[in-house]
Amino acid sequence: MTEPGGVAECPACNDELRAWVTTPNPSGGADIPIERCDRCRLAAIGGTDPIEIGLELDRYILDEPDRADDSAAGRTRYLIPNRAGLAATIGGGAWSQLGTDGSRLGLTPMAARLLLERRGEVVCSLRWPIAAGNHRAIWQTLLNGFTLRLNFARSALAGTIHPMGRREVAAFAVDAIASALAALLLVPLGSLLELVAVLVRRGGLIAIETEPKTAIDPD
Numbered sequence: 762m763t764e765p766g767g768v769a770e771c772p773a774c775n776d777e778l779r780a781w782v783t784t785p786n787p788s789g790g791a792d793i794p795i796e797r798c799d800r801c802r803l804a805a806i807g808g809t810d811p812i813e814i815g816l817e818l819d820r821y822i823l824d825e826p827d828r829a830d831d832s833a834a835g836r837t838r839y840l841i842p843n844r845a846g847l848a849a850t851i852g853g854g855a856w857s858q859l860g861t862d863g864s865r866l867g868l869t870p871m872a873a874r875l876l877l878e879r880r881g882e883v884v885c886s887l888r889w890p891i892a893a894g895n896h897r898a899i900w901q902t903l904l905n906g907f908t909l910r911l912n913f914a915r916s917a918l919a920g921t922i923h924p925m926g927r928r929e930v931a932a933f934a935v936d937a938i939a940s941a942l943a944a945l946l947l948v949p950l951g952s953l954l955e956l957v958a959v960l961v962r963r964g965g966l967i968a969i970e971t972e973p974k975t976a977i978d979p980d
């Protein structure tokens with residue numbers, strides 16, 4: 762991500778990466794810096810630590826053992842959280858999909874296309890599907906505006922929050938109450954926003970299908 766001269770470069774479009782926001786470190790310690798590219802809108806999480814681009818793309822490959830039709834032969838399908846989507850625009854640094862599951866990149870359609878082309882894949886189709894994950898992501902993003910901890914509801918439901926001491930227990934209680942009350946309004950609002958976002962190609966997920974470059978262009 763950072764060249765010897767110290768210039769942070771976007772791994773997708775080679776434009777300059779700029780410091781953007783920080784996000785709490787789930788392991789404790791200092792907050793994690795996030796940079797972004799103003800051209801392709803990619804987000805890079807974790808500062809100057811090297812990012813394995815191939816691994817970042819591979820994490821979004823759909824595993825479809827039942828999909829054996831001939832038209833799909835040689836094709837790879839991806840389902841990627843969309844950093845250019847409406848939920849990401851509303852949430853900014855508090856977008857619920859930013860850096861979750863250990864991912865180091867926030868990808869947009871343009872950034873994903875460029876990175877896939879670099880490893881020899883040509884995008885055959887790009888869609889903005891409606892899926893349960895869209896709605897969960899935008900609800901959680903909206904809820905982040907009401908809670909002390911980012912992604913509180915998702916973490917609490919997953920059992921990964923273990924408050925220690927009176928201050929943390931009090932913060933947990935505040936977040937739990939805020940989440941419960943806000944969810945009554947935000948669940949239907951989030952669903953409506955996501956449906957509109959999909960219609961205007963700003964959905965929270967991008968579904969991409971690629972072919973090896975050689976299958977289309979032998980040169």
Ligand SMILES: [Zn+2]
Nearest residue numbers: 771774798801
């Ligand atoms: Zn870029």
